[in-house]
Amino acid sequence: MVKSRAVAVLAAAALALSACGSGGSESPSPSGTAPRVLKLWHYESADSAMGKAWAEAIKKFQASHPNVTVKFEEKSFEQIQKTASMVLNSDEAPDLMEYNKGNATAGLLSKQGLLTDMSEEVTKRGWDKLLPGGLQTTAKYDDRGLMGSGKWFGVPNYGEFVMVYYNKDLFAKHKVEVPTTFEQFTAAMDTFVKAGVTPISNAGAEYPAQQIFYQLALTKAQKPWLDAFQSYKGKVDFHGPEFTYGADTFADWVKKGYIDKKSSGLKAEDMGVAFMKGEFPIVISGSWWYGRFASEIKNFEWGHFLFPGATMSPGSSGNIWVVPEKSENKDLAYDFIDITMSKDVQNLLANSGGVPVAADPAAITDAKSKELIETFNKLTTADGLAFYPDWPAPGYYDVLVAGIQNLINGSKTSAQVLDEIAGPYEDNLADIGN
Structure with missing residues (x-):
């Protein structure tokens, strides 16, 4: 459930960049094509801020992809932590998965060749502009599986x-x-x-x-x-x-x-x-x-x-969306990530007690949520994420x-x-x- 000290920009700078918002590149399946399935795993409880936001993202995805069924499975943190390498190296791999960031987890899987290099997609969809500076630290891994540089193997969308x-x-x-x-x-x-x-x-x-x-x-x-x-x-x-x-x-x-x-x-x-x-x-x-x-x-x-x-x-930045190398529907996985970065979903995340990376500050109306983000800004301004x-x-x-x-x-x-x-x-x- 670590990262560069440059994360001081996390809530402040990332929220300021919300004008670069994503979410406009979903690509619904053309009518008449065979039904498809997006197999999605994450470990956020339904009542958590992320759980609420990702549930809304599923609704939006289904609305914009009428010929796609989302097969969502909630896995526990422990399940994914202990079995990821084995599962992602099998035919049971999901198309998209929430995974813990860092050298020991996402870094290890990237080194093992189990994760998709998303660098081209990140640039094309503008996610790099929504994730400046330190936010990118836990998304990039080099050939040794060390975070902070190299290729994009994940996308975080909260702090x-x-x-x-x-x-x-x-x-x-x-x-x-x-x-x-x-x-x-x-x-x-x-x-x-x-x-x-x-x-x-x-x-x-x-x-x-x-x-x-x-x-x-x-x-x-x-x-x-x-x-x-x-x-x-x-x-x-x-x-x-x-x-x-x-x-x-x-x-x-x-x-x-x-x-x-x-x-x-x-x-x-x-x-x-x-x-x-x-x-x-x-x-x-x-x-x-x-x-x-x-x-x-x-x-x-x-x-x-x-x-x-x-x-x-x-x-640090939050856990990251990763696309397993064995995913059969990488294009759909990218579309779903895009929706989680959209202003509507990020605003819901913020007002549900989460720390967003691309919300509209004016849309954060919940008093408790404002307290949380203010504390996070205080910590990141002091370069205090460890x-x-x-x-x-x-x-x-x-x-x-x-x-x-x-x-x-x-x-x-x-x-x-x-x-x-x-x-x-x-x-x-x-x-x-x-």
């Missing part, structure tokens, strides 16, 4: 970042103010613990816990460290101050009761649902939850803030899940966990010749 969501009612009940410093943040969590309330809803079996660990490391990190870790522009010391602080502090948070030890086996859905039920005052996770929280939380007021004490947060911890190496996601689970259940020390996550990273460096 995302990790933040702190909080239950305003629980904060008020326990007389906790919104923290602006790290010390205030931990003091707030101490207040909840003393009242018998576990502060943070967490999920150790999937991505959320590793993102908290990474966010803690980022509080001690500077840009050269980030460039070294994510882009191999320097040596990463896994026992240096950044990762050591992240691991030690995460383990300390478990000991202090900020994070429940039982969360080691929970999944992201468990975490999000528990927060929506009002069972926890805090959840540290991404903007992909924002629209769903807005739709489903009915019994309390909630808000968000950037992680206190950090100048950088996990985040990608995600699992991006640098293939298979690294599972390595981090296992490592952070060990921190939660206390089965290994911080130093042992850091050794475990260092090994696969350094093996990958050797594989790519760095």
